[in-house]
Amino acid sequence: MKKYKLALIKQNVYGDLYVAKPFNKQPYKYSLKRSGPLGFFTAFETDFFIVNVDPSLECNTYKEKIYYCKHGTVEKHEKFKEKTINVEGKLLSQKDCSVNVDDIDFSIYDVVISIDIAIPTRILSKFPNILWCYYISEPCMPTYQQSLSKPLFCYDIFLNQMFRNSNDFQFLEQQLKGHIIDFPYCFMFPYIFHNLFGYAKRICKENEKLNIIIPNYVRKLLSDRQIAKIEESFQILTPGGCSDNFLKLLCQGDIYLRLGNKGKFGNETTEAVCAGAAFISTERGWRNRVYNIPGSTVRGLGFTEEQFNEALKLLNTLNENRENLEKIKTKQQQIAHYICYQRPLSMLMNFLSQKKDSNQVTNKKSFSDVLKS
DSSP: OOOEEEEEETTTTOSSSSSTTTOOSSGGGGGGOOOOOOTTTHHHHEEEEEOOOSSSGGGGGGGHHHTTTOOOOOOHHHHGGGGGEEEEEEEEEHHHHHOOGGGEEEEEEEEEEESSSSHHHHHHTTTSSSSEEESSOTTTHHHHHHHHHHTEEEEEEEEEEOOTTTTTTHHHHHHTTEEEEEEEEOOOOTTTTHHHHOOOOOOOOOOEEOOOOOHHHHTTOHHHHHHHHTTEEEEEEEEEOEEEEEHHHTTTEEEEOOOOOBBBSHHHHHHHHHHHHHEEESSSSSSSSSTOOOTSSSSSSOOHHHHHHHHHHHHHHHOOOOHHHHHHHHHHHHHHHIIIIIIHHHHHHHHHHHHHHHTTOHHHHHHHHHHHH
């Protein structure tokens, strides 16, 4: 069956995701930071574009991160245009790869995903048959909060980055509004990195040490003595560097360990689970806690010696009972597949179907009424 065509679009002042020229078939291999919504490249025939900032007012939404979220300065975001990455042996900047949004032929797409309002209203109004969707990158931005009530700037669907259980009250409440999808930034399924990047799946031999992934911000909490204590029984890996190197090492992990209470949205949780690791964490400290299943959590909020001892005890228990470790991995992978891929994709396709069924409707308010009916 032919796949629908999708365009994923960011501005050249956005300091994350991919750096590639239009129509690069594998732009996800060249990311400035996170792996991002890789599922778009498997579920759709997807093109990725970096665009210059359009002079229209709505396309300056990204500045809310500066004024409301304290994310640097305008000058800092302007410098993102010059950020470079090695693309197939050539050093390219975001500026090198960016095009004017008016130069994109939107008529060939069924779905368009915009990050931080990269596409102005004047273009949306020309193509009423497209399902226009958007992420707002930070919940502290006013446009994120406004989007909880209604879609902005003639867009159809707000992708809120959340990934909550289906019985979560706020999840159920938002479904009644008819324009929001719990749609994770890491829209993906288990072993997607292996499928797209060709990484080998990790197979830990019976007498081999388990690999424990400890992210940098957690490693900084640990003393040399605590690190040495873990290394008595385990091999510690700390991913870093470019996206490709980070993901390659992440896929070598057996357990991803998250301690402390640093406020995190939780994208790392899905990356870890989809890389094939069991996610072991504190009970709180990150926003979407869907992977907290029995046998995968340690008590305590702020990092303490007691919390470390409990985490070490849990690691040793899983090391001694690797069959149970595999059960935790399997359960978390099932959660990831449903909540971070199958459910959001199904909801997106449902909205697309409704859009196509109502393609004779030309104004966005009418489409919103269709969704609520």
